[in-house]
Amino acid sequence: MPSEMPSETTTPSLAHRARTNIQWFTNKHMRQVSRLNAKQHRVNMMTAENWSIRDELVDQYKALFGQHLSPRHLSYADGMGGDAELLQAASDFFNRVFAAHSRVQPAHLVVGAGCSSLLENLLYDICEPGEGVLIETPFWGGFETSFVLRSSVTAVHVTPPSDGIESGDLDHLVSVYIDAYERALRHAPCRIKAILVCNPHNPCGHIYPPTVIQALLQFAQRHNLFYISDEIYALSTLDERTPFTSVLSIDVSALGVDLARVFTLYSISKDLGSSGLRLGFGITQAHPDLRLSLAISNHSRVSTFTSLVITALLRDTETVDTILHQNRAALQRSAKLISDFLAFHQIPFVPPAAGVYLWARLGCRSSSRPGDEPSWDDEARVNDRFEAAGMSVGAGQGYCASEPGWFRITFAIPREELVEGLRRIEQVVGMEGKKWTA
Template sequence: MLSARGRKLIETPPNVLLVGFNLWDKNRYDKDSNPTGIINLVTSENKLVFDVLKNKINEEGMFEDMPEEYSQYFGGLQRFNQLVAEFLTERMKTVKPIDAANIVSMNGVTSIVAALVQVICDEGDSILIPTPFYSGFLGDLGVIPRVKACPVHLSSQCGLSRNSWELTVDALEEALVQAKKEGANVRALLLTTPNNPLGCVYSREQLVSYMNFTKRHNLHCIVDEIYMMTVFDETIEHVSALSIEHPPDPERLHVLWGFSKDFAVSGFRSGVVLTESRDVLEALNQMGLFFSQSTLALWLLSKLLSDKDWLDRVYFPTNRVRLRAHYDLMTRFLDSMSIPYVATGTGLYVWCDLSRYMREKTFEEEDRVWKALLKAGVLVAPGVGFMCAEPGWFRIIFSIPNDSLEVAFERMRSCLCELTESECGMFDQVLSVPAVEEDLASAVVSVSVAGQSEGTDESLEDLVLLLKRKIAETDWLEQQTAALNESKSDGHGQ
């Protein structure tokens, strides 16, 4: 019945994030009607400013003079594109004013990515993407364009000359060489800044170095800036790719942006691509009919963009304050649980390390922790869904109402403590063997000395956690388990 293409679509295993989403969709948490349901901390939506948006949209005159025409066949409503050009020129601090003729708007950045990749790549080509990356890119590239994502694996480990999860040109070069060895035809580099899921922003120097890399290898450089206005830390500056003076290869530079994150209107489905390539613009415009937007949505968004006073004095300040407050709630919870995380000041989420609740650092154990949290009624995003090379990392959304977030924290605390206690049971049983008490004392001393050498003031709880982590990183537990079994066979430990 289906074509080979259709058959491939239904035979492709769903991403773990989609599996979790479908389970949540059938059992959504509601404090009144379904208090035992699942709380969604996966979907990257901003639910903190709905009241502000509703008040604005309900103002008198918002629907006056709405055009009675199709939203677009070739690139979008002219008035809408002009307003977007003016807005992004100001917010991105572009080197020169954005020409509305260089904008193509479609029904969301998902469609923008699919359409752009369709016109710059052939079927079977590859695109470099630093990992961990937004899982939706796999579908954006694979479903329609049939293009492959070629991961550039980053590391959480800090070195003398680099930071945690830092993307370097050396890493890009190595990934490109490896991809070519495997027969891939790499056509582009896809970046996200602020990054999803890491939350980091690329500096001006970093962006220039990445652009030089793509020019050197004749690659397109795609920069997704959909989280541009979610920066809530005043010490952090979002640097747009369009603010770079004299970009190395402007014809192959394509910048993406959408309303979903910055304006908290995911359901409006509206995104844009900005490019100076006339060929790319013409090809994208030919695809406009298949990715058209609602005239009603475009009109309302145009009204929002037109009211600069409301944006500057009400919406964006309120959004930043609320994002900051909820980020603080999330990080205080993580700190209380001694859970490491990437400290940021952007986005709607936190990237954190739950590997201490895993018996070993494997993706099977990551899946076990994910399922335990899901069973407890909290849906979070495991790192495997972001093509992360290191097991144990999770992305957790904080941009939901306070009451739901607090319930999620309590469920997570209870679940993670149970995971810890179940491991402590086996841990304590092993430590009860008299023959290994000396080894334990030695381990405690070595850990204590290590903590003192780093100038830390460890509490007993911190020391125990550090000890467990050290044991988990070695074969000590396996050795002592063997000792326990031997002692039992000798009649000891009864």
């Protein structure tokens, strides 16, 4: 006799790790999820995308796609680690533009669906669950997603010298800067496997001078750590007096550092304004096992259509250089506009040396108690007012800022949206009596 059907259907359960990940993500990023699901148009000064050269890039991509598309581009990529032609074009690009000291070979590269995907795979390969990575605060909140969801890696915070971060002048602070890393390592709640250095920095926008990079490399060598260099904003510099130095350009062997512990991340998302194409590069020049593991986990993750247009673009060195020059000029104009606005209203901010955003203390006057410093609750209330005004900025608590009131503001958006966003900032933080003119 057949068994009776259950009176109610039961939804099949998720694995414990999936339930844990959902709970962590919603607790951490509910505001962003709500914003993504919202229907109304808003001025988005939160997402670090680069709109500065979109029109030029669209024209280029249309032309390149039409010129180079062939039947083979409807197949899977033809090599481990990425399309062979893309790997060659990218290695030539890094050797030329990043001035690599040890030449980057195609066999040193792995392509993935953006830097975040590659970082997640990297941490999975070098860390056991529960181990940690040293990372300077404040830092981009998305890093924690790469740390936690798959690899169960702990972000161990390094609090750097505050005057160095706020002034952007790190050069004279090397010893106290390294002391901060040593202190974080000593007090870490878990075994540390790597340091993650975001250069240029997200969200502060400063560029690390060679002396600091060299000292951090030697710190990693002393403590047998991987050195991960996220250089996604490398070519979006804003001031020729503050040049960018890639870890690829440094003779690490002269510092007594093993090249096998150095890993570099780069992407087309920021400097080439193409975050939606989802293409990043991981570079390991002396660790073939790591390269192979990353190639396995990223195999066929990047569309051959994306590989096609980026290969063609990187091969055209004159066009690439023109686009990068146009990008820097556009970013400089936008950075000056928002810097002038903040200076006019006497809002503290860190002058950005690179990137598509700046770090400003929009909540410096938000304390519910006149004369007091703002609290985290005050910062949250200001952020709620921004959302109610139809705009989004990145509140400092989401970047593990050391004090309340700081916000990351993206300025690489169309000028009319940037001006409108600044007008709304005036309204939200109570500046109506002192009008700024663009």
